[in-house]
Amino acid sequence: MNTDSKNLSKSHAKSHGETDDDDIDLMALLLVLLRGWKVVVFFAVLGLLIGILYSRYVNPTFKSDALIQIEENAQGIAALGESISELVGSEASKAETEAELIRSRMILEPVVNLLHLRIQLADPNVGNIDKIKNDRTDTQLNTAEGVSLNAEDGQVQVSQFNVSQAYLNQTFTLTRTATGFVLSNGFDDFKGQIGQAHKFKGVEGQIHITVNDLPAEGYPINISKQSVKATTDAMNSVLSVVEKGKQTGIIQMSMTGDNQQQVTSVLNEIVLSYITQNQSRGSEETTKTLTFMETQIPTLKEKLESSEATFNEFRTKYGTIDVGKEAELLLGENSQIDAQLNELKLKKAELTTYYTEEHPLVIQINEQLQVLNSRKQQIDNTIAGLPEIQREFLKLSEDTAINREIYLTLLKNYEQLKIVKAGQIGFARVIDLPISTFKTIAPKKLQIMILAMLLGTMLGALLVLLKSLLRKVVKDPERLEVKTGIPVIATIPRSPLLSRLNKNKKTGARMLAHIDHNSLSYEAIKSLRTSLTFGMPKEDSAVQSAKVILITGESPGVGKSFISANLSEVFAQLNKKVLVIDADMRLGELHKMFSMSQYNGLADYLMQDNNQLTQIDNLQKDNIQKDNSQKDSDASNLGIANFIHPTTMDHIDFIPRGKHPYNPASLLMKDEFGQLMAALKSQYDYIIIDSPPVLAASDAMVLGQYADKVLMVTRYDDSIEGQLVYAVKQMNKSNIQVDGIILNDVQQGLMSKYSYHYSYAYGNKQ
Template sequence: MNTDSKNLSNAASKEDNDEIDLMALLFAILRGWKVIVFFAVLGLVIGILYSKYVNPTFKSDALIQIEEDSKGVAALGADISELIGSEVSKAQAEAELIRSRMILEPVVNLLHLRIRLSDPNIGALDRIKSNSTDTQINKPEGVSLKTEDGEAKISQFNVSQEYLNQSFTLTRSATGFVLTNGFDDFKGQIGKAHLFKGTDGQIQIKVDVLPADGYSVNITKQSLQTTTDQINSALSVVEKGKQTDIIQLSMTGANQQQTSLILKQIVLSYIDQNQSRGSEETTKTISFMETQIPTLKKKLEDSEAVFNDFRKKYGTIDVGKEAELLLTENSQIDAQLNELKLKKADLTTYYTEEHPLVVQINEQLAVLNARKNEIDDTIAGLPEIQREFLQLSADTTINREIYLTLLKNYEQLKIVKAGQIGFARIIDLPISTYKAIAPKKLQIMILAMLLGAMLGTMLVLLKNLLKNVVKDPERLESKTGVPVIATIPRSPLLSRLSKNKKSAKRMLAHVDHNSLSYEAIKSLRTSLMFAMPTDSSTKQQGKVILITGESPGVGKSFIAANLSEVFAQLNKKVLVIDADMRLGELHEMFGMTQYDGLADYLSQGTGRQDTGRIATTNAQTVSSEANDHIETASKYPSTDITAVIHPTTMDHIDFMPRGKHPHNPASLLVSEHLGQMMDELKTQYDYIIIDSPPVLAVSDAMVLAQHADKVLMVTRYDDSIEGQLVYAINQMNKSNIQVDGIILNDVQQGIMSKYSYHYSYAYGNKQ
């Protein structure tokens, strides 16, 4: 194989490993479907309860248009609009203005929004049962709240600064009501305003209606900042689109009617403030004119009186053509001068002398004054009476024109002020749709169910990660270096029978001989037959198979019993030894008792040997251990090995039970008598199968392994801990014991396990 081929092979292998890991993750999730479904259902229940617990939320909308210029003044003429000027507003700035206390405070005061009523008698279960609870209603007349025992209505509640945001309890009594904060009790009559003096300040309250006697209601006076913050949290003010100058106001709340009312008042409060700002300049101009009109009127009356007196004194005078022209021109100049002075007086109320408009008017005044001086010099040459006549006539005409012009503008501005609407107008006022926007029950339930399923999945994966149970044969082989020589599927029929604790344990040959499990045991037998070591000098000597496990409950007794049965089918003489002298239960598989077994034989043999040894030693050196063995020997009389071997109901199978439980099982196994017994048994049987205690529990398996030809480690699929199995095999290796194979027991077949291909397949009649 060349280098490129190797690289391709490695890449394919790596991709396959990645796929296997993903598949393992998927199947781990599928195997924990019960946990995932449980948490999904739990999440669904929580979502349903939450959707019933939370009050419905309603929404109201309004639209306001921000115009660039006010059209009211321009409609009356260019002259007036020049006096007033223009106002430009941006939607973003106005949106922030709407959220300010300047706009919200009038609404808060009008609707008594700082007064908060709540029903302390409503608990969480009540809210779930009723789906929604009544909320307070704020109107200009007062605040009301419906309860189970009647309505509570408060029209006035003012407290000192120290009592703000402090909860009071309001309860109806036989004579009226009782208001308490836990320290002070205030008693009053319903329908009357009261002023109470407490330890921290004054309380002013008027209670109109209360529920039945003994039913309490909580009442709180919030600070203005707290109330406006709550309004702003439920209020949305944004420009609709880009550069549209249309502001959309939205407000949410638990009561549709209440929400629409509050939003409507906010819109009206903003419009009132906007109109006040738009008419501010007009108001200032009218005020200025009102101060000037009486003065100009008096000046006109004085000039007319002087002119009339002059005419009475000198009679009518004909002015020449030149004088008439000069007078006309002079009069026009004076009118222009007066108009410019009026404009300058108006402008100087807003601008300084350096403003371009004021400078321009000053230049025009200078030109007109120069021409007027020139005309005055010409008129000076006229006769004194004629000149005086012209002067008085011009003064009267000018004063009349100034007065009439100012009076006309004054009346026009009054009309403007009366019809001024500002630069903001209402497009849509809020309406009540009574259609809840939240909670969206279906979405909440689906989301809660998904979150529950995700939590269940995380727990399944976490459990799988922490526990790391035995599942993959290839993984076991790579971690332990020991081959998995058999995978024994679970027998559904035997599993159902074993659920009945009172029923006796049975073998596969008796209850499920056509199952995959039974075929897997046969495959194990075949494997062991060909893998057994062969010595030419002792071909006929029996083969010893030791079956152990890393921990209790892995099914080693099940494997030992059924393996002996399939060996017996070959007309091989088989002996099954229950070497778990502490908790062995193999006798139940064969329907026998535990007595007269291995412990009995080893105890009497060890006692006999110790008695002989102690007799040859000095009595003063007898140890306590020897005394124990002497005592044991006295309990168990001399027994032949045939006395502890019992035939079973199955042909070719004999059984040696565990015997009576001794107090020193490990010491019995270490004795030389065990080796002598095994040598004798090998000459009598073709196969000897030893069921030993778990490796991690006691050291018995390591002692028994010294006499075995094959050492097999049984582990349970999806139950045994992988780390424990690896540790058990390492412990055996440290004692110079080679584990020849691993038997993966109780493998479950199905789509949830990617290792179902390790099953054997039955071939034959399944009836």
């Protein structure tokens, strides 16, 4: 064995360095994806299939829309003038606030009660397969008369279903019987008549139900009563209320669901519920004002009548008194002075909070107060001089006038508000009521299928990349040489014809020379023969000694037997006598390549009695004095020939693995195997040994002691790079130098970055 190649390869790895170990080769990543195209396509098709099934499984979704305008101010009847609208306060409302109000239970609960939305019906006989098969399933329809659902064997109609708190959100089963129906919750069975209202008393409370129709006898239907909160929450989850645009005051309401008629009906009732509440809220202030006026008018009327009666009584008693002009002027001036005094006192009180009595402004106000008080005193003195009857007359006439003015004003406003209320509207008005379009908005089947296929493709690509990152498979011969320090002496392309034949399990293993002798694979085997022929160590030609080639691999399934059998065939073409030994006494299958039996082979020979085997040693000592014919005769007499079987091909003999021993490695380590090899080397030109995998057994390390060349077979795009490197290290630890690596089953094409390692067949292609 040549030990210089190891040092040369190590220096080669060192000279090239590790500069590209951590580089990200985008082209390599792309090629990884292309090589894993089957996985990517599989997941893409799987995603497409899931998308198709999902689009059929999900019920179609329908949508209804409505528009409402929110006005900033409530308007009365303009023809009545501004004075009326001033009497009723205006309420400004933002669209966002109203949107939240629409979603409240105050608006939704009346709709829930009107349409019996808390009652839920379901058909338990409809399974997942049925949903996919039918593309859509029937859903319940809620109306003011009740709830209905179309089933396979008929229709369900329930107009009333009220339960106690304990039975809320609990599923019951309705089943038609010969005499009526049965309502069951798993514990209690309640029997009733169809078309009649029933009141049942259960363990956890009362149940009120009216069933108008059911499917065929024995067909079960699930029924449940939801809580108000659960129902309104479910409505809010499919209800959208948003302002259309910015500060437009236009609210767009939309609702989605599985039934177009149901969605339109529910949304329509929500709009009407909101408008009714809005109108009630808009006239609330006017109503309160009218109520207050109605309580005050009788009181004011009574007060006016009382003041008029007193005044009339005074006039009757004293007669008509004409109050002079002077008295009227004095009274008017006195009233003005009182108003001025009150105003000045307020100003003084305000100033004294900031200034003292010595401040000029405070002093000025004090002076004005003094003047006004002086004038008021003069007027009082003048009035005091008037006759007592005149003063009483003035007082009574003034009270009567004031009471009359208040009463008439209130009565006038009351009548005006009644007119306003009759024509008053809310600040919200309906622009568009919801209508049924019967156009599905979901699922968007094409989009779902495309998206599912893309997701499947991405998942497949991710798995291929992860597999490539976690499982570094053998691909690049140059990388192998750098990693292992061992040259790749041959790359064996895959034979398409042989691959097709091997797919048929009934067909046995085939030799390339028999079925594909013009292929690139066969030419690569010949190139390997040439490399080995000129790479063998020089020995004395006077003494015949076979060249021993050990073929092993890092793991099972790399193609050792394929390489061993076909390599022996191309050596035999040179008229060389070749012996093939299947040394894998555990699972060797080399006998299938030659269509022979596995028995009466190497294991059987090594397990013979020691007395027979010692005769081989005596034969070996006498070999120098005997000719070849005599050697063959002696070997046959001692039993070696009984384990060597000629094949159907010229110049090729074969030793199968024999029966399975319990200690294959121990048999190989005995002296008997060394004696056997010494005897066989004198009879053949080449001995090719097919060894068990290095990582599976230690046999290859024992057999390597007898080999002139040790070759490691690895499979392209299948073997693990780390395992191959570890196998080479294990051989080196046993002082066995691996002389070369054979890269088997290389596939050529655009997907392979390293397709230039192929050989080219030169010859007849017919």
